[in-house]
Amino acid sequence: QKEVEQNSGPLSVPEGAIASLNCTYSDRGSQSFFWYRQYSGKSPELIMFIYSNGDKEDGRFTAQLNKASQYVSLLIRDSQPSDSATYLCAVIGYGNKLVFGAGTILRVKS
Amino acid sequence: EPEVTQTPSHQVTQMGQEVILRCVPISNHLYFYWYRQILGQKVEFLVSFYNNEISEKSEIFDDQFSVERPDGSNFTLKIRSTKLEDSAMYFCASSGAAARGEKLFFGSGTQLSVL
Numbered sequence: 001q002k003e004v005e006q007n008s009g010p011l012s013v014p015e016g017a018i019a020s021l022n023c024t025y026s027d028r029g030s031q032s033f034f035w036y037r038q039y040s041g042k043s044p045e046l047i048m049f050i051y052s053n054g055d056k057e058d059g060r061f062t063a064q065l066n067k068a069s070q071y072v073s074l075l076i077r078d079s080q081p082s083d084s085a086t087y088l089c090a091v092i093g094y095g096n097k098l099v100f101g102a103g104t105i106l107r108v109k110s
Numbered sequence: 111e112p113e114v115t116q117t118p119s120h121q122v123t124q125m126g127q128e129v130i131l132r133c134v135p136i137s138n139h140l141y142f143y144w145y146r147q148i149l150g151q152k153v154e155f156l157v158s159f160y161n162n163e164i165s166e167k168s169e170i171f172d173d174q175f176s177v178e179r180p181d182g183s184n185f186t187l188k189i190r191s192t193k194l195e196d197s198a199m200y201f202c203a204s205s206g207a208a209a210r211g212e213k214l215f216f217g218s219g220t221q222l223s224v225l
Contacts, residue, residue: 034213038153042218042219043201043216043217043218043219044153044201044216045216046213046214049213088152088153096141096158096165096166097143097155097158097166097168098143098155098214099155100145100152100153100154100155101152102151102152103152
């Protein structure tokens with residue numbers, strides 16, 4: 001079983017719509033959850049982190065965590081073409097290593 | 111804003127050669143990491159380093175790999191005898207505290223091509 005799973009996409013949304021990205025993880029003891037954005041050929045860039053069950057909002061981004069279901073999501077409101085990238089879900093599980101999912105490609109069409 | 115610096119940005123080497131990838135973490139950070147990303151694949155953890163020793167390593171990080179903090183600023187990844195499958199983007203990262211509670215800052219990466 002993969003440690004962190006994401007739908008590879010691509011997820012296509014029109015400009016101005018809400019993009020919803022999902023992630024599941026296998027280690028029930030995981031405590032810290034992150035969303036990174038990665039443009040092609042670039043390094044991962046942290047956009048959100050969440051530790052507690054529920055929602056966490058930062059500007060157009062909302063992270064949602066449900067530990068009972070081992071599920072993390074990222075909502076992007078008012079999607080812009082510049083949001084087109086690969087979104088990586090990452091989890092701190094056993095030890096101190098950040099484990100990444102394979103990423104979901106998001107395409108925002110103008 | 112402080113940043114993690116990696117050199118070189120591109121490295122081409124022949125199979126069997128040794129390469130050293132260099133990183134300058136953010137100056138007051140204590141935790142250092144190497145990750146790699148093979149083209150089209152996910153970002154994979156290689157090794158974490160704290161207090162001048164490896165704190166954790168993955169199964170990828172075999173005897174061909176080593177890390178070193180030779181002075182107060184540089185953090186290096188050495189691959190002793192490169193293989194074709196070592197071709198990847200290598201990212202260095204640092205954080206001010208254990209990753210559990212602190213964001214990782216990533217460098218821009220070194221693209222390693224083994225021919």
